Amino acid sequence: MSLEGKVALVTGSARGIGKAIALRLAQEGARVVLSDVMEDALQATAEEFRSKGYTILAKKANVTEAAEVTELVDAAVSEFGSLDILVNNAGITRDNLLLRMKEEDWDLVLKINLKGAFLCTKMALRPLMKSAGCIVNIASVIGIMGNAGQANYSASKAGLIGLTKSTAKELSSRGVRVNAVAPGYIDTEMTRALPDNVREAILKNIPLARMGTPEDVANVVCFLAGDAAAYVTGQVIPVDGGMVM
Numbered sequence: 001m002s003l004e005g006k007v008a009l010v011t012g013s014a015r016g017i018g019k020a021i022a023l024r025l026a027q028e029g030a031r032v033v034l035s036d037v038m039e040d041a042l043q044a045t046a047e048e049f050r051s052k053g054y055t056i057l058a059k060k061a062n063v064t065e066a067a068e069v070t071e072l073v074d075a076a077v078s079e080f081g082s083l084d085i086l087v088n089n090a091g092i093t094r095d096n097l098l099l100r101m102k103e104e105d106w107d108l109v110l111k112i113n114l115k116g117a118f119l120c121t122k123m124a125l126r127p128l129m130k131s132a133g134c135i136v137n138i139a140s141v142i143g144i145m146g147n148a149g150q151a152n153y154s155a156s157k158a159g160l161i162g163l164t165k166s167t168a169k170e171l172s173s174r175g176v177r178v179n180a181v182a183p184g185y186i187d188t189e190m191t192r193a194l195p196d197n198v199r200e201a202i203l204k205n206i207p208l209a210r211m212g213t214p215e216d217v218a219n220v221v222c223f224l225a226g227d228a229a230a231y232v233t234g235q236v237i238p239v240d241g242g243m244v245m
């Protein structure tokens with residue numbers, strides 16, 4: 001699984017799943033570019049990783065701003081000389097029942113979760129083609145099975161799965177692999193906001209009877225990013241304790 005000599009960019013990596021992915025890739029030897037909109041948390045994470053001896057570049061960027069994404073990719077390539085792995089992880093929820101869902105909450109979720117991944121993919125394509133690299137998109141089981149109260153989120157993640165498959169088909173001849181991971185319910189700030197009764201109801205539907213950890217997701221991303229997955233592209237791998245089967 002060694003990623004020695006590789007350069008990885010992980011969006012939304014100041015905390016949560018993105019942070020765990022960045023750490024896992026660094027543990028395998030990758031030099032890692034951390035990026036997020038939360039500057040303080042981003043720098044704190046970068047310092048934490050550097051103190052462990054990992055080679056890290058941290059750059060604030062909003063995935064919805066094309067100019068910022070371009071600067072981010074350019075910074076990664078000029079600092080480390082190449083880009084081999086892109087992980088589109090930045091994402092948000094703005095849950096509500098359809099009748100109450102505000103148009104701006106629909107737009108924002110689609111903009112960050114889907115358009116953000118499109119922009120990062122597009123801007124990173126040239127260096128990724130040069131290095132015959134790979135992309136891992138962080139989708140969600142909700143993009144596969146839907147969920148009441150998450151129409152915007154579900155649509156964004158289903159869209160991300162479509163983006164994954166189309167990009168995989170378009171780029172396979174250039175040697176670039178593109179896959180998605182679909183996490184189930186993972187214990188992060190995002191899901192800590194859920195009320196206790198909702199969390200208990202969710203747990204009843206998980207065959208492995210526990211919430212996942214960010215590390216559970218990071219392990220599968222690490223596999224997909226490495227040579228062990230050299231013959232895997234266009235796939236969506238659930239990491240969900242068996243929720244979707």
Ligand code: NAI
Binds near residue numbers: 089
């Ligand atoms: P989180 O809220 O802890 O972390 C998300 C990170 O993305 C934050 O650091 C945030 O500042 C950053 N971010 C938000 N908007 C951004 C933007 N416009 N540009 C750049 N960065 C931005 O959430 P968590 O749980 O770590 O989620 C990470 C990914 O995993 C998301 O795409 C989420 O949809 C997905 N996911 C999470 C699940 C869970 O149960 N926690 C389940 C399935 C998928």
